[in-house]
Amino acid sequence: MAQDAGLATPEMDAGDGVRRRDFINIAAVAAAGVGGLATLVPLISQMAPSADVLAESSTEVDISAIKPGQAIKAMYRKQPLFIRNLTPAEIAAANKVDVGSLRDPQTLDERTKEGKTNWLITLGVCTHLGCVPLGAGEGEVKGEFGGYFCPCHGSQYDTAARIRKGPAPKNLEVPEYVFNSDTIVKIG
């Protein structure tokens, strides 16, 4: 059969209704199309974060010097990171809030690690338009709810860094982290 089809003129069908020239045409366009699409993979993925950027995507921070009531700003993925040692009063204030009344309902326990509820670790990136909120540095305004205050558009966060007032839609993001020891925390 195949040999017969080979001898036939291009206009003749191969016996099953498929013309030889149509087959070659579709096969060629399909091969070129798949090949062309395949070149998009490197062209598109070259724009994704490169290996050196990803290599810096986790940070270890020594938190031994942070006393209760204090906070530090660290750098994580080229963005500010707030690490805060909450006082018992601040923890109580956070736990007193009716979670159902929050814009982005979360308890303090859900935002911290078990047994280390005093360590509040969040990105210092306002969830509205990405400004750096105040409140982590010494003497900075902490806002009405004693947490963080974004100077750009007035978003106010409480002592669990949950959004309480202003335009921001979400709580300050809690990144992935683990306590390597009591004094070293690895973020990312």
Next chain:
Amino acid sequence: MSFPWANDYKPSHPFMQWMDSRLPLPRFVYDAIGAGYPVPRNLNYWWNFGFLALICLGLQVVTGIVLAMHYAANAGIAFDSVEHIMRDVNWGWLMRYSHANGASAFFVVIYIHIFRGFYFGSYKPPREMVWLLGVVIFLLMMATAFMGYVLPWGQMSFWGAKVITGLFGAIPLVGEPIQQWLLGGFAPDNAALNRFYSLHYLLPFVIVGVVVLHIWALHIPGSSNPTGVEVKSESDTVPFYPFFIAKDGWAALAFLFVYCAVVFFAPNMLGHPDNYIPANPMSTPALIVPEWYFWPFYAILRSFTFDFFFIPAKLMGVLAMFSSILIWFFLPWLDRSPVRSGKYRPLFKKFFWYGLIPSVLVLGYCGGSHAAEPYLMMSQLAAFYYFAHFLIILPIVSSIERPDPLPFSITESVLGHDDKAALGGKAALGAAA
């Protein structure tokens, strides 16, 4: 393509004849922007702004290529290399101030050009394609300008890039990966700066390409004119060269006078002082604002402070901001009035001058201000009017309005009479009324 009475290109010099039969480029230019292109004789000054936009594009390309010879797109030294251009490079200050203010000038010109189109109905058949290509050019200009503003890597550059790329984070599910893909990282850094530089150099040439299509599409029906009445006979037109080239030249002179005054005497008037502070990811400027030409769109973005059904406020703001321009693509089909020029549309004219223009000005004013009351309320009202103007008012006005009588021809509108008018033109209309 052109009118039957258009001048025919007849090269007299033997070399030009030799050229014409091998590569008829001079013929192409002659027919496109020379004596071979007849334009309506009644074009007013609003019709100079297309030419002025072309001058701005040329200005930006030339000064931009010069700046690229001295600028370094690396997050560590970009800011310093701009200062190096300002202080050390011969005439570097002139190139940078010309380029930075050239962008502003380009937007002034293009906004007048666009609003000329709105008022005189330049988007109506048979020129829809001219209009659509124009909107594409405007979108490309916005992308180019945004990425150019990031290059000096000052505080406003950095935080502008952060806020604008952050908009993509508002897209559900895929937003964050898209944002990281666009930036090549988790926040604006070297990777983002480099790709913005690459695209900032590329896009102007894409704009040049689309401008060629824009002019090509324009030359099929020929230029529109203030009466909106199509060209009927030779007496309605004059050759583009020398008549309109001369008028464009005069307009260019006036434009360059104002432009140079700004470049030389107030080069930082439209800039933001915070951009003279090097980018710092750990500290946010007190007020993040884009350049003035983005203020109306920025105001629309921020005017959504409440969730809209199931769509979060932030995503809604992003959608509204993009829709505010994408809506222009539908303009030829939203405005159904058969009368092209706003000059003969009493109701449309009122909504244009007392509705659209004020709403855009209010949006612009609010976009440059803090996102607090009363500016939020003002921008919400203005944004509501803006969308209503296109989606509700234009379709209704075009169906209920009774337009003023049109002149018989361009010639009649200029001379008061046209011998070719079947009923004697205006006189006959006057008698009928």
